[in-house]
Amino acid sequence: MLRPTDTRPAPGWIAGSQVVAVSPLGGARARFVGGTGIARGYVIMKTPEISVVCPLFNERDNVGPLVDAVASVLGDRWPWEFVLVDDGSSDDTVAIAGARARADTRVRVVRLARNYGQATATQAGFDVARGGVIVTLDGDLQNDPADIPMLLEKLGEGYDLVAGYREERKDRFMTRTLPSRVANLLIRSLTGVPIRDNGCSLKAYRRELVERLGLYSDMHRFIPALAVGTAGARIAQVPVRHHPRRFGRSKYGLSRVWKVLADLMTVIMLRWFRDRPLLLFALGSLAALGVGLLFTLGSIVMPLSGAPGAQAVVLPGAAILLIGLSLYLLMVGLIAEVAIHRAAGTRTPFARELGRRP
Amino acid sequence: MERSAPVIRDAPGGMPAVGINVRGAAAREAPALSVIVRVTERPARLEAIYEEYAPALETLGETFEFVFAIEPWARKLAEPLLRMADEGAPIRVIEFARAVGEANMLRYAGERCRGRILLTMPAYHRVRAEAMPELVRRVEEGADLVAARRWPRSDRWVTRIQSRAFNGILRRLIGHSTNDVACGVQAMRREVLTETPLYGDFFRFLPVLASREGFRVLEVDAPQHADDRRTRVYSPGTYIRRLIDILGLFFLVRFTEKPLRFFGLVGGGLAFGGFLVLALLFVERVFGGQPIANRPILLVGVTALTLGAQAIALGLIGEIIVHLHASRSRGYRTLGTPDDEGDAPADPEDT
Numbered sequence: 001m002l003r004p005t006d007t008r009p010a011p012g013w014i015a016g017s018q019v020v021a022v023s024p025l026g027g028a029r030a031r032f033v034g035g036t037g038i039a040r041g042y043v044i045m046k047t048p049e050i051s052v053v054c055p056l057f058n059e060r061d062n063v064g065p066l067v068d069a070v071a072s073v074l075g076d077r078w079p080w081e082f083v084l085v086d087d088g089s090s091d092d093t094v095a096i097a098g099a100r101a102r103a104d105t106r107v108r109v110v111r112l113a114r115n116y117g118q119a120t121a122t123q124a125g126f127d128v129a130r131g132g133v134i135v136t137l138d139g140d141l142q143n144d145p146a147d148i149p150m151l152l153e154k155l156g157e158g159y160d161l162v163a164g165y166r167e168e169r170k171d172r173f174m175t176r177t178l179p180s181r182v183a184n185l186l187i188r189s190l191t192g193v194p195i196r197d198n199g200c201s202l203k204a205y206r207r208e209l210v211e212r213l214g215l216y217s218d219m220h221r222f223i224p225a226l227a228v229g230t231a232g233a234r235i236a237q238v239p240v241r242h243h244p245r246r247f248g249r250s251k252y253g254l255s256r257v258w259k260v261l262a263d264l265m266t267v268i269m270l271r272w273f274r275d276r277p278l279l280l281f282a283l284g285s286l287a288a289l290g291v292g293l294l295f296t297l298g299s300i301v302m303p304l305s306g307a308p309g310a311q312a313v314v315l316p317g318a319a320i321l322l323i324g325l326s327l328y329l330l331m332v333g334l335i336a337e338v339a340i341h342r343a344a345g346t347r348t349p350f351a352r353e354l355g356r357r358p
Numbered sequence: 359m360e361r362s363a364p365v366i367r368d369a370p371g372g373m374p375a376v377g378i379n380v381r382g383a384a385a386r387e388a389p390a391l392s393v394i395v396r397v398t399e400r401p402a403r404l405e406a407i408y409e410e411y412a413p414a415l416e417t418l419g420e421t422f423e424f425v426f427a428i429e430p431w432a433r434k435l436a437e438p439l440l441r442m443a444d445e446g447a448p449i450r451v452i453e454f455a456r457a458v459g460e461a462n463m464l465r466y467a468g469e470r471c472r473g474r475i476l477l478t479m480p481a482y483h484r485v486r487a488e489a490m491p492e493l494v495r496r497v498e499e500g501a502d503l504v505a506a507r508r509w510p511r512s513d514r515w516v517t518r519i520q521s522r523a524f525n526g527i528l529r530r531l532i533g534h535s536t537n538d539v540a541c542g543v544q545a546m547r548r549e550v551l552t553e554t555p556l557y558g559d560f561f562r563f564l565p566v567l568a569s570r571e572g573f574r575v576l577e578v579d580a581p582q583h584a585d586d587r588r589t590r591v592y593s594p595g596t597y598i599r600r601l602i603d604i605l606g607l608f609f610l611v612r613f614t615e616k617p618l619r620f621f622g623l624v625g626g627g628l629a630f631g632g633f634l635v636l637a638l639l640f641v642e643r644v645f646g647g648q649p650i651a652n653r654p655i656l657l658v659g660v661t662a663l664t665l666g667a668q669a670i671a672l673g674l675i676g677e678i679i680v681h682l683h684a685s686r687s688r689g690y691r692t693l694g695t696p697d698d699e700g701d702a703p704a705d706p707e708d709t
Binding site for chain 2: 088110111112113114116120121123124127212214215216217218258259261262263265266269270274277280281284288295298302313314315317318321322324325328329332335336339340342343
């Protein structure tokens with residue numbers, strides 16, 4: 001179903017009968033490219049080894065410096081591409097990005113039809129990225145592209161995801177840094193994935209992980225937890241630099257607290273119960289049943305013991321409600337199993353062969 | 359003369375095959391504009407629709423075809439059309455095997471017709487014919503979907519108040535919407551229809567759904583047709599259905615990707631309220647020594663807690679479904695890259 005939006009030949013493509021691209025990490029991949037106008041069928045292409053993906057939303061002043069910075073850091077050390085995803089900007093971000101793409105064929109632009117949010121924009125970048133290694137960073141220049149080589153080096157040690165964490169944040173304390181610290185503490189303790197900084201976009205992924213992530217809604221905040229929970233990824237963290245915002249306005253505010261909390265609930269569920277949702281609902285069901293039975297007991301014992309105020313409606317009523325809840329939760333859990341069952345087999349397990357390849 | 363009816367094989371959900379009677383117009387070149395007339399309830403004389411609207415569209419100076427989508431009961435009504443088609447009028451009639459609803463009619467008729475631009479209308483007179491070319495022109499000028507708004511209106515206040523209330527509620531809840539959702543006269547680029555998920559009664563909200571997909575939606579005033587002036591009072595069931603539609607749309611637009619944010623808010627609020635009540639009772643019982651087993655408030659607390667837990671459970675189910683779905687399909691629509699313009703490569707799926 002997924003189809004890269006840009007099927008034009010990239011520099012280094014050679015017409016031929018077979019595609020083989022060798023990534024810096026030793027994996028070989030083949031890719032079908034249909035209908036380029038020049039050649040149909042399989043085309044040999046030298047895939048970029050590194051794809052840098054960056055979602056942009058109204059970052060007109062940052063695009064140019066960002067492209068320059070990435071180009072100067074990556075230079076000729078690896079074949080790379082820079083995927084700029086315009087997330088429905090209303091300023092001339094697209095025009096500037098498009099001009100950069102025309103000037104340098106390693107720069108590519110994906111234009112989303114409207115503003116979808118960071119997670120979906122990042123996913124759109126993932127969907128067209130061709131590299132064996134994918135690096136994400138923010139479009140606001142607060143991440144330093146100079147940190148990319150360090151991330152790549154760490155990834156080469158055998159991790160699936162290397163997440164940067166900002167050692168010295170350069171943001172307002174009360175509205176940005178403090179809520180972020182609390183959120184990180186919560187996420188860390190509730191998901192059991194010891195990530196220091198979930199808000200830092202500067203990350204490097206192995207392609208195999210990216211293909212399993214499937215970001216949507218606002219899930220970009222929980223990438224490490226999702227990566228561990230749904231793909232079993234191995235994660236490393238490295239400290240990265242953080243710069244204050246130079247141009248443009250921050251797109252976040254305090255209003256996201258409820259959203260983050262609700263999403264966190266989802267992530268916790270996915271982390272612990274993705275493959276066995278019935279367990280989660282059965283636990284809730286048992287709790288309700290337990291309390292319901294207590295009430296039942298009370299409604300039997302209290303009138304017998306002649307306790308003051310014991311009455312025939314309230315306690316049995318509460319007992320009935322709770323036992324009903326218990327049944328209800330059990331049934332919801334079964335529905336959840338149905339949903340999971342229908343999707344079973346659509347995900348390949350995340351596995352890697354150990355030892356050196358010949 | 360009549361071609362054998364093709365069968366649409368990818369019809370979802372066991373939808374019966376769709377028969378198409380193609381006469382006359384079928385042999386011609388693909389027209390620039392396809393007018394899809396949805397024949398459902400209380401249709402006017404179908405040939406009158408063609409006779410009234412076709413001359414107005416001729417002023418555009420482009421080729422067009424009229425595609426009448428009908429259900430089996432309307433076959434008699436379509437007979438004059440088929441005669442006209444035999445005489446060379448650019449008319450096609452698509453007969454669905456059963457009542458499939460306007461959304462499916464529009465979608466399948468849209469797939470079957472050949473115009474680059476689609477103009478769709480119900481099978482009765484909504485707006486005056488001279489307003490039609492303007493809708494098409496706006497699409498040609500760059501809008502993706504242009505919806506007609508009946509204005510100036512000339513019908514009775516009863517009808518108008520209903521319309522105001524409906525559209526007002528809609529705008530309040532959805533944030534952005536057109537001002538005359540019931541009109542159902544719209545011109546659009548083909549892609550709007552193929553790329554906007556459309557089914558069931560959400561058909562009438564196509565402009566809202568299309569703008570959610572990132573299409574540019576525009577509203578244009580079109581004078582109301584004299585025949586549209588009747589006072590309309592519907593059965594209570596219809597009003598309830600419309601309200602349910604709005605509720606469904608509201609949820610779809612705001613929470614499709616994050617159901618727990620909605621159910622969690624409702625459920626969390628209820629559960630927290632219930633918890634507070636129970637905590638208070640607990641304190642009274644333990645520290646105040648007051649009996650609580652005879653107090654109905656205990657039931658209120660337990661009920662709130664129970665409902666809250668149920669809502670949260672539903673939200674979690676929703677999240678599981680969304681999560682499973684997200685890994686299989688992409689949830690965004692892209693535009694051509696800026697450097698594509700001018701030398702856009704042929705889309706392999708179109709050829």
